[in-house]
Amino acid sequence: MIRVQQENFDIGAEIEGLRADRTDIGAIVSFTGTVRDTAKGATISTMTLEHYPGMTEKELERIEAEANERWSLQGSLIIHRYGPMKPGENIVLVVTASAHRQTAFEAAEFLMDFLKTNAPFWKKEEGKDGGEWVDARESDDVALKRWETAEKVAE
Amino acid sequence: MSIKLLYFAWVREKTGLGEETVDLPGDVQTVSDLIAWLRSRGPEYVSAFEQSDVIRTALDQTHVSHDTAIANAREIAFFPPVTGG
Incomplete structure (x- = not known):
């Protein structure tokens, strides 16, 4: 499931929602x-x-x-906020659930790497000297590239 | 051909527009052609598209490269590399 919203989210409640009444999940x-x-x-x-x-x-x-094509996931969730935020506030939440931990860890990293380089969001930071658009990081493109060669994980 | 153009982040600030609808000249076939045409429309467009190789484009909400044909697209967006997450 994905959600794009201005308001904050409750991390604990979102994870509970994903796992509610489920007994097939071994890792979140x-x-x-x-x-x-x-x-x-x-x-x-x-x-x-x-x-x-x-x-x-x-x-x-x-x-x-x-x-979900690359990994056998029992559940996944992406929430991304937009609008003005203060330091310390949540921006994005990615949750993955699977039978074993490696799948959930890898899928969560994959989701974040792809989100960082593909989802059309732009950050503007404002301080006392005015506002500045955040530059894209080359390391994000490098992080994405490793998935091009990574083998699909067999379940 | 009438088409909706959208601008985001510093591209939006430089053009001074979030979106506009334009009639494209017949010789504008690709995204690159469109950028060249936009640059002829005024200093704010020249400024926005100064480093045109940095600008990313989406055709009907799908990422595309600059050599892509516009064909029958309804909506074209221009923006800097994304920085979410």
Whole structure:
């Protein structure tokens, strides 16, 4: 399941929702991305996430479908927020559930690597010297490349 | 051909527009052609598309490269490399 929303999310409640009444799950992995209070040595007061309504949902659904094709998952969830946020607030949540831990760990990393390089979101950091758009990181492209050669995990 | 153009992040700030509907000249066939045509429309477009190789494009909400034919697309978006997550 994917959700794009302005409001915050409750990590515990989201994980409970995914596992409720399930006895076939043996491993749950979650990743939470949060707003840092500094960037390049400057203090950040607000981070604003812009996105492309419509395409964002399509891309997240595509990424989730791809993960479910590569790994045998018992459940998956992606929640991404948009709008203005303060340091310490949640930005993104990825949860994966599987029979054994390796599958859930790998699928969660895959989801984040693909989301970082494909989902149409843009961060603007604001501090006392005004606002600045965050530059894309080359390391994110490198992280994505390893999945091009990675073998599909046999279940 | 009438088409909707969308701009995001600093591309939006530089063009001064979130979106607009334009009639494309017949010789605009690819995304690259469209960028070249947009740059002829005024200094704000020249500024937005100055480093055109950095700009990413989506055709009807799917990522595409600059050599892609526009064909019958209804919506084309221009934006910087994405930075979510």
